[in-house]
Amino acid sequence: MEVKIVSLPEAEDPDSFINKHGKDEFDELIKKAENFLEYQTRYYDSLGKFDDPATATEAIRELVKPVALISDELKRTLLLKNIAKKFSIREKLLESELIKQVKQTEQFERSKAKIKIKNDTSTDTVTIAENIRIESPVIYNLEIEIIKLLFEADKNIKEFLFKYIQPDEFTAGFHQKIIRVIDSEFQKNENVTADSLFTILQDEQLETYVREITFDKHSISSNWDSRFPGITDDMIILKFAKDIVLRFRFEKMDEQIQANHRELELAEDEETHIKLMQVNKELEDEKKKLKEVLSDKELT
Structure with missing residues (x-):
């Protein structure tokens, strides 16, 4: 099943739109529906996310996450090509990030398959991961x-x-x-x-x-010795720990930002809109501060 999205005017739902503009105009709008990836890319583009290298990296990473979950390799490739062409994003950047995300997803699935526990009441086996709900690989x-x-x-x-x-x-x-x-x-x-x-x-x-x-x-990058002559093993581990912490904190904050975006789409009063937008701004500011705190200027 392929999900497509149509943007309606503010405060409109399908019923109200048809009542005001008629079914024919609504059908024309449906014909212009975008798949989720196109919709999300257009949204990031409207925010200027692709204008700055730092925000572009985050935006591309978010775009590729749902694509990595698509099992059909050909479909994944065509989706990325379409996005790259439509929004003038370097295809290689998307492909590189996709490879990372696919590997993470595969590692997640392998972990579920490997780590098994015995069910006391049955001869069947179940994975530890299957006993809980995991939101994100x-x-x-x-x-x-x-x-x-x-x-x-x-x-x-x-x-x-x-x-x-x-x-x-x-x-x-x-x-x-x-x-x-x-x-x-x-x-x-x-x-x-x-x-x-x-x-x-x-x-x-x-x-x-x-x-x-x-x-x-x-696995720590093997080219660090040439990039940072004289770097010690302790410094490499610290750098790795900082990267892990930064990615973990960013993922957690991005989850909250996305949840707030979903609430924004459903919110009907202006006060809720303003509050959610302020929370998202504070989260974005927190991400910037955290990135500065965990920067590795001492390695350069």
Whole structure:
């Protein structure tokens, strides 16, 4: 099923529009309906998101997310080509971001297939991930990266991560349980080790899960040595931690911004419109400040 969107004049719904303008005019409007990707791109374009490199990056990333969930590779390619041509966006930029998103989605699906638990009342097996509702594979994968860092990094990195991320923000219940254990033990002993954390988990299924995800070590860009001569391993890990935190916080704030946009479309009174727009402006300002705080000027 393909979803298409038509923009009606403010305060109009299909019934009121037909009553005022007639069915023929409404049918003409329907013929001009855009698919969701075109609609979203036009919306970002109207906000000037593609005029600035920083906002263009975020906009392109948001555009590609739903495309990555389309299983038909040909359809994905045609959608991106159409958007690139219609809005004069470099096709390579879209393709590059799509590859990243598809890999994240595939990793998410592999994790669901791998990590299984036995059902006490049945011989069937179900995945841990299937026991909860996961809204975003991007958030899910970022949670995994944070857990891996907390198991592998030193106390300074742990302290940095807990400064910006709280266990309750994790969408996966079993991720919340794992990070709460780490947080609790870290408060007692800043030098807590991975081995002691495995022991404290006291849950065979969670321990198996954590060993699975931490077995795949972080892949840090191999060209950093040439870009930043003399950079230490500690600085690389710190940079990686900052990137993870920034992406996690941005994803969370973008989720709220999108939820507010949906409320804006449904809101009928001006006061609610103004309030939601102000909240979104504050979130955008917060993103800018966070990006400045977590910048890596010390590496350049």
